[in-house]
Amino acid sequence: MSQASDGSRSLHLSQVTKEFAAFTAVKSIDLEVPHGSFFALLGPSGCGKTTTLRMVAGLETPTSGSIRIGDTDITYAKPYQRPVNTVFQSYALFPHLDIYENVAFGLRRRRSPEVDRQVKEMLELVELTSQARKKPPQLSGGQQQRVALARALINRPDVLLLDEPLGALDLKLRRAMQLELKRIQTEVGLTFIHVTHDQEEAMTMADTIAVMNAGEIEQMGAPNDLYENPKTTFVANFLGQSNLIAGKVLGPDGDFVKVDMHGVTVSIPVSRAHAAGADGWIGIRPEKVLIAAVGEEIDAPGNHLDGGIVTDVSFVGVSTQYLVRMPWGQELQVFEQNTGRRRLFAKGETVDLSWRPEYAFLLDASQDVTAGIEDD
Amino acid sequence: MARPGRNRYTGYLLLAPGALWLAAFFVIPFYSLVSASLFDPNGSVLTGYKMTFHVANFATVIRVYHSELFRSLWYAGLATLICLVIGYVLAYAIAFKGGRWRNLLLVLVIAPFFTSFLLRTLSWKLILSDHGFVVSTLQNLHLIGSNQHLLNTWFAVVAGIVYNFLPFMVLPLYASLEKIDGRLVEAANDLYASPFTAFFKVTWPLSLPGVVAGTLLTFIPSAGDYINQTLLGSPGGRMVGNVIQSLFTTTQDYAGAGALSVILMVVIIGLVLVYIRKAGTEELI
Ligand SMILES: Nc1ncnc2c1ncn2[C@@H]1O[C@H](COP(=O)(O)OP(=O)(O)OP(=O)(O)O)[C@@H](O)[C@H]1O
Numbered sequence: 001m002s003q004a005s006d007g008s009r010s011l012h013l014s015q016v017t018k019e020f021a022a023f024t025a026v027k028s029i030d031l032e033v034p035h036g037s038f039f040a041l042l043g044p045s046g047c048g049k050t051t052t053l054r055m056v057a058g059l060e061t062p063t064s065g066s067i068r069i070g071d072t073d074i075t076y077a078k079p080y081q082r083p084v085n086t087v088f089q090s091y092a093l094f095p096h097l098d099i100y101e102n103v104a105f106g107l108r109r110r111r112s113p114e115v116d117r118q119v120k121e122m123l124e125l126v127e128l129t130s131q132a133r134k135k136p137p138q139l140s141g142g143q144q145q146r147v148a149l150a151r152a153l154i155n156r157p158d159v160l161l162l163d164e165p166l167g168a169l170d171l172k173l174r175r176a177m178q179l180e181l182k183r184i185q186t187e188v189g190l191t192f193i194h195v196t197h198d199q200e201e202a203m204t205m206a207d208t209i210a211v212m213n214a215g216e217i218e219q220m221g222a223p224n225d226l227y228e229n230p231k232t233t234f235v236a237n238f239l240g241q242s243n244l245i246a247g248k249v250l251g252p253d254g255d256f257v258k259v260d261m262h263g264v265t266v267s268i269p270v271s272r273a274h275a276a277g278a279d280g281w282i283g284i285r286p287e288k289v290l291i292a293a294v295g296e297e298i299d300a301p302g303n304h305l306d307g308g309i310v311t312d313v314s315f316v317g318v319s320t321q322y323l324v325r326m327p328w329g330q331e332l333q334v335f336e337q338n339t340g341r342r343r344l345f346a347k348g349e350t351v352d353l354s355w356r357p358e359y360a361f362l363l364d365a366s367q368d369v370t371a372g373i374e375d376d
Numbered sequence: 377m378a379r380p381g382r383n384r385y386t387g388y389l390l391l392a393p394g395a396l397w398l399a400a401f402f403v404i405p406f407y408s409l410v411s412a413s414l415f416d417p418n419g420s421v422l423t424g425y426k427m428t429f430h431v432a433n434f435a436t437v438i439r440v441y442h443s444e445l446f447r448s449l450w451y452a453g454l455a456t457l458i459c460l461v462i463g464y465v466l467a468y469a470i471a472f473k474g475g476r477w478r479n480l481l482l483v484l485v486i487a488p489f490f491t492s493f494l495l496r497t498l499s500w501k502l503i504l505s506d507h508g509f510v511v512s513t514l515q516n517l518h519l520i521g522s523n524q525h526l527l528n529t530w531f532a533v534v535a536g537i538v539y540n541f542l543p544f545m546v547l548p549l550y551a552s553l554e555k556i557d558g559r560l561v562e563a564a565n566d567l568y569a570s571p572f573t574a575f576f577k578v579t580w581p582l583s584l585p586g587v588v589a590g591t592l593l594t595f596i597p598s599a600g601d602y603i604n605q606t607l608l609g610s611p612g613g614r615m616v617g618n619v620i621q622s623l624f625t626t627t628q629d630y631a632g633a634g635a636l637s638v639i640l641m642v643v644i645i646g647l648v649l650v651y652i653r654k655a656g657t658e659e660l661i
């Protein structure tokens with residue numbers, strides 16, 4: 001398939017909704033996935049990721065809305081009639097067929113020529129040539145995962161759906177497979193839609209991430225956009241960690257918005273202010289917060305807060321993570337790189353905090369501050 | 377770790393009840409059957425039987441009763457095939473479409489077992505009788521002639537066998553179908569297999585253990601059955617079971633009955649072995 005990666009085979013979902021009896025699993029989502037991109041669908045358990053994939057695969061019919069690949073409407077096409085293949089969450093390898101036949105399954109159904117050559121090439125790609133005649137239960141988890149991938153990939157679908165394919169693997173194998181998947185995707189140039197609830201995985205692998213929550217897409221964009229400029233408290237908490245502090249909007253000031261934060265006036269870029277009303281949550285990532293001894297000059301000509309007291313220090317090697325209690329009683333998280341040039345602060349010390357205005361963001365006060373915090 | 381000396385005999389001790397059971401209810405009857413088949417054919421209950429290793433008994437019964445033997449295999453084979461078709465549809469429907477009614481449906485499948493085998497078979501006599509609605513319906517539809525009947529024909533016997541042994545087919549089929557992960561069928565659909573192809577490439581091969589078990593459980597007892605033929609068949613269409621039964625109880629020709637039983641057993645074992653080899657499921661059983 002050497003067609004240029006034009007828009008003619010990109011995937012579009014428009015206002016797709018799926019209801020199960022009284023429960024709405026997917027609520028009117030809109031997506032556009034350009035051909036050849038690595039797209040991640042990220043969200044907590046039960047948010048509707050698998051349901052979304054199943055609708056794209058044709059294993060579930062949307063209650064309303066439409067799904068297109070290029071100009072072809074596939075909303076109601078049978079699963080075996082659409083150019084989409086799936087790597088299932090549970091692999092779903094055929095236990096009665098050996099690895100070779102599992103991989104050849106799709107080609108044989110379509111009476112593709114040169115099955116043998118293609119299967120051998122694919123087994124080579126996933127490094128399973130020596131396992132070709134084994135049955136799936138005889139393989140390790142990582143090997144089964146690669147068979148599942150090979151079995152779908154060999155069909156060169158317009159869209160390849162991966163439903164948490166790495167979920168069952170241990171951390172080390174997981175990292176290795178992430179790189180492998182990314183390499184294969186770049187090599188074959190297919191559209192990958194990768195479902196995961198591991199935010200790190202999504203950020204390292206994807207060109208575009210859509211964060212899903214309770215059946216809706218909260219925000220979609222490039223990983224660093226999503227991380228740096230979250231639009232909802234859910235995204236701010238689910239992708240990495242955030243300090244969210246209550247504030248009152250005072251008014252615009254050029255490219256910035258002035259916000260009163262417990263008596264301190266801070267500024268936030270207009271492009272990063274997403275609060276509709278007069279109240280908002282001021283958000284700042286822990287690694288963007290600088291910490292200094294009282295009176296010490298901080299290299300951040302911005303919002304300056306004093307009167308913090310260190311309540312917890314945890315040294316994690318590359319960085320030190322502080323919890324600092326502010327005068328209004330809230331504890332803020334501060335991550336500092338261990339450059340070795342600064343001393344560590346001790347529990348109970350009084351410190352000043354500061355951050356550059358351009359790193360802060362402002363979220364709507366109506367949103368739940370604890371949304372998206374994973375309790376583990 | 378227990379002392380090695382103690383361990384040595386525990387295994388045998390645990391095996392003992394099973395071994396005794398087998399000896400009492402399989403080895404000894406089997407031995408007496410085989411020895412009966414080698415008795416002097418001229419003996420009788422009054423004069424007693426002599427063990428003469430009279431191998432010719434086998435040739436004699438084959439010569440005299442081969443048509444009954446073939447008829448049995450043919451009836452049993454046909455009934456098994458019909459059971460397989462009906463049973464597969466039934467088991468498939470219960471396993472995949474049964475939903476929360478599954479268990480109730482399974483109970484219904486075995487419900488006939490709560491009445492006696494004889495009574496159930498006798499009731500087929502009524503169903504298939506010349507005045508029953510089956511015959512009159514078929515006659516009205518001109519599927520059978522107005523003076524033809526169903527009772528006392530091979531059709532009635534096969535129908536009776538199918539009816540009586542269907543649960544033996546359904547249960548193992550259900551057990552293996554129920555175990556099949558529905559996601560495998562979805563995966564097949566996803567890989568360009570239509571529902572039809574997915575059935576033959578995934579569901580059917582995965583249900584083979586149930587097919588093999590079900591066909592064996594149906595075929596073996598129906599090949600030796602004589603109740604259905606006695607109650608529903610014609611005197612001219614006897615099955616090997618009828619012959620053995622009458623040789624044992626009426627004629628009291630123990631040698632002939634024994635020889636015929638052994639032959640039936642050998643034939644069935646032979647067929648089963650060929651069948652299992654063909655189905656390629658030795659490892660699955
Ligand atoms: N067939 C169904 N009938 C009823 N409810 C369903 C059905 N399938 C899914 N759901 C519900 O829809 C919601 C979304 O399910 P889905 O499987 O899409 O979640 P997910 O995001 O893939 O979660 P996970 O990360 O745990 O795999 C869940 O609350 C689930 O209970």
Ligand SMILES: [Mg+2]
Pocket residue numbers: 049050051089163
């Ligand atoms: Mg899922």
